[in-house]
Amino acid sequence: MLNVQHVAGGYSNEHILKDISFEVQKGELFGILGPNGSGKTTLLKMISGILPFVKGDIFISGKRLQEYNSKQLAQIVAVLSQHSSQSFSYTVKETVSLGRYAHQTGWFQTWEEKDEKIVQRVMKQTGIISLQNKAIQELSGGEKQRVFLAQALAQEPEILLLDEPTNHLDLSYQKELLDLLKNWTSETGLTVVSIFHDLNLAGLYCDRLLLLENGTININHIPNEVLREERIRDVYHTDIQKHPHPRVPAPQMVLIPNERQEKEIIQIDESLLGVTNEFIELKSPAPLRTMSSGVVGSGTGWHHTFVNRHVGKDYNCSDHRKEMATFLKANGFEPSETVGMMTAVFLDDVTFKHVEGNGFSLFVVVTAGVGNAIDASKSEQHTFEQVPGTINTWIFVNGELTEEAFIQSIMTATEAKAKALHDLNIMDSVTGTIATGTSTDSILIAATQAGERLEYAGTITDLGKLIGKAVYGCTLEGIGKSQKRKVV
Numbered sequence: 240m241l242n243v244q245h246v247a248g249g250y251s252n253e254h255i256l257k258d259i260s261f262e263v264q265k266g267e268l269f270g271i272l273g274p275n276g277s278g279k280t281t282l283l284k285m286i287s288g289i290l291p292f293v294k295g296d297i298f299i300s301g302k303r304l305q306e307y308n309s310k311q312l313a314q315i316v317a318v319l320s321q322h323s324s325q326s327f328s329y330t331v332k333e334t335v336s337l338g339r340y341a342h343q344t345g346w347f348q349t350w351e352e353k354d355e356k357i358v359q360r361v362m363k364q365t366g367i368i369s370l371q372n373k374a375i376q377e378l379s380g381g382e383k384q385r386v387f388l389a390q391a392l393a394q395e396p397e398i399l400l401l402d403e404p405t406n407h408l409d410l411s412y413q414k415e416l417l418d419l420l421k422n423w424t425s426e427t428g429l430t431v432v433s434i435f436h437d438l439n440l441a442g443l444y445c446d447r448l449l450l451l452e453n454g455t456i457n458i459n460h461i462p463n464e465v466l467r468e469e470r471i472r473d474v475y476h477t478d479i480q481k482h483p484h485p486r487v488p489a490p491q492m493v494l495i496p497n498e499r500q501e502k503e504i505i506q507i508d509e510s511l512l513g514v515t516n517e518f519i520e521l522k523s524p525a526p527l528r529t530m531s532s533g534v535v536g537s538g539t540g541w542h543h544t545f546v547n548r549h550v551g552k553d554y555n556c557s558d559h560r561k562e563m564a565t566f567l568k569a570n571g572f573e574p575s576e577t578v579g580m581m582t583a584v585f586l587d588d589v590t591f592k593h594v595e596g597n598g599f600s601l602f603v604v605v606t607a608g609v610g611n612a613i614d615a616s617k618s619e620q621h622t623f624e625q626v627p628g629t630i631n632t633w634i635f636v637n638g639e640l641t642e643e644a645f646i647q648s649i650m651t652a653t654e655a656k657a658k659a660l661h662d663l664n665i666m667d668s669v670t671g672t673i674a675t676g677t678s679t680d681s682i683l684i685a686a687t688q689a690g691e692r693l694e695y696a697g698t699i700t701d702l703g704k705l706i707g708k709a710v711y712g713c714t715l716e717g718i719g720k721s722q723k724r725k726v727v
C-alpha cells in the first residue's frame with residue numbers, strides 16, 4: 240500500500256531524514272516513534288505530499304507520489320495533523336463535510352445522500368453528533384481533535400496519516416479512537432500510519448513500529464522487538480522498564496523516576512509485629528514490593544501493611560474479598576495498601592524468626608494448623624471446599640529481589656513447608672498419604688528493595704538457604720503448637 244524507498248530530505252540543504260526505507264501493507268496499523276526532533280512529522284509530511292523530498296521515492300498503491308494530482312491524492316490519503324486549525328467560522332458539521340470535497344465534482348451542487356450518510360456516520364463514530372451545529376471555535380481541544388478526525392474519515396481514505404491522534408483526548412476517547420482505528424484496519428482494510436509519543440498506546444495497538452533516531456531508522460519491527468528496554472533507554476536517554484500488559488500480550492513501558500533522596504534503609508523484624516486475638520499485623524515504615532496469594536492485595540504490588548486475621552472454622556462468606564476489605568477498613572487499615580490473609584489458627588500460636596544473611600536479613604512469620612492437610616499429588620480425590628487458610632507464611636526480605644528471586648522464594652518456601660509436614664508425618668485424611676500442605680495455604684514474599692541485590696532464591700543460594708531453614712523451622716514449631724492445643 241505504501242512503499243518508502245531511500246527517502247532523504249528536509250527543509251533546507253541539510254537533510255533531516257537520511258535514507259528512509261520501509262513498507263506498510265494494506266490494513267496495517269503502523270506506528271512511527273522517536274524522540275522530539277527525530278523527524279517523525281517531517282516523514283509524515285513527505286508521505287502526504289506536503290513536503291518534497293530530495294532523494295528516493297514514495298509509492299502509494301504502486302504509483303509514484305508525484306504522479307497523483309492533489310485531488311486524486313486526497314481520495315486515497317487523509318491527514319490528521321498535529322495542529323489542525325481553521326480560520327473560518329465553520330460549524331462542526333460543515334467542517335466534517337469538507338472531508339467529502341475530494342469526492343465532489345462541483346461543491347454542494349453534487350451533495351448526495353451518500354455524502355450526508357457518511358458525514359453522519361463519522362460524526363457518530365467520533366462522538367460529535369451532538370456538537371454538529373456548534374462553531375468550531377467554541378470547542379475544547381479534545382472535541383476539535385475529534386472533529387478533524389471525523390473530517391479525515393469522511394474522506395473515506397485508503398491510507399490515514401495521523402500525527403499524535405490522541406493528543407488532547409481524555410483517557411476514554413484515546414481508547415475509543417484507537418479501538419475504532421484498529422477495527423477499521425481489520426474490517427475495512429484501512430491502512431493507518433500514525434505518529435505516537437505514548438509508547439504504551441503504540442505497543443498496545445500497532446501491528447508494527449518504526450523507531451526514528453536523528454532522522455534515520457533505528458528499527459522497523461513488531462512492538463515487542465522495538466520496545467526493548469535497552470533500545471528505548473538508548474534512544475530516549477531515559478530510564479524505563481518493560482513489563483507485560485496484564486490482560487493482552489502487548490509490551491508496556493514504565494518510567495523509572497530518579498530517586499529524590501537516598502533510599503532509606505529500613506529493617507523489617509519482630510519490632511514491627513503486633514499480635515492480638517483478632518489479627519497479626521506488621522506495618523512497614525515504607526511500602527514493600529510484594530508477591531502474594533492474600534485474600535486482599537494478591538499478585539504483585541507494593542504494600543505497607545500486612546494482616547493475618549483470625550476467623551472461626553465456620554467462617555463462610557459468599558464474597559470473602561469484600562468482607563475482608565470491610566474488616567480491614569473497620570480496623571483502620573487501608574485495603575489498597577494491605578496484603579490481608581485469613582486463618583482459623585489461634586494467633587497466639589504464631590511463630591517467627593529473624594535470620595541474618597551476608598548483607599541482608601530475613602524475617603519469617605508463620606501461622607500453621609493442619610486441619611485441612613492435603614497431599615498435593617493426590618488432591619483430585621478431594622472435593623473442593625473453601626475454608627480459611629491454615630498455613631500462612633510471610634517472608635520479609637531486607638534486601639533487593641529480582642523477579643526470579645520472588646518466584647524462587649515461593650518455590651523454596653513451599654518445598655520447606657512440605658518437608659516440615661513430611662517430617663511431622665502429617666497425614667491427608669482422605670488419601671491416607673503424607674500431606675504436602677493444606678487446601679487453603681497462603682504465602683507472601685515482601686522485600687524492602689533496598690540494600691543487597693539478591694538475584695536468586697533457589698534452595699542452594701544464600702537467600703534460599705535462609706528461607707528454607709526459617710520456613711521449615713517456623714512451620715514445624717507452628718504445627719507443634721497447634722497440635723498441642725488439640726491434645727489439651
Ligand SMILES: Nc1ncnc2c1ncn2[C@@H]1O[C@H](COP(=O)(O)OP(=O)(O)OP(=O)(O)O)[C@@H](O)[C@H]1O
Nearest residue numbers: 249250251255273274275276277278279280281282
Ligand atoms: N518548517 C521547518 N523548517 C525548518 N526546520 C524544521 C521545520 N520543521 C521541523 N524542522 C526541524 O526538523 C527536525 C525534525 O522535526 P520534526 O518535526 O520532523 O520532528 P518530530 O520527530 O516530529 O518531533 P516532535 O516529537 O517534537 O514533534 C527538527 O530539528 C526541527 O527543528
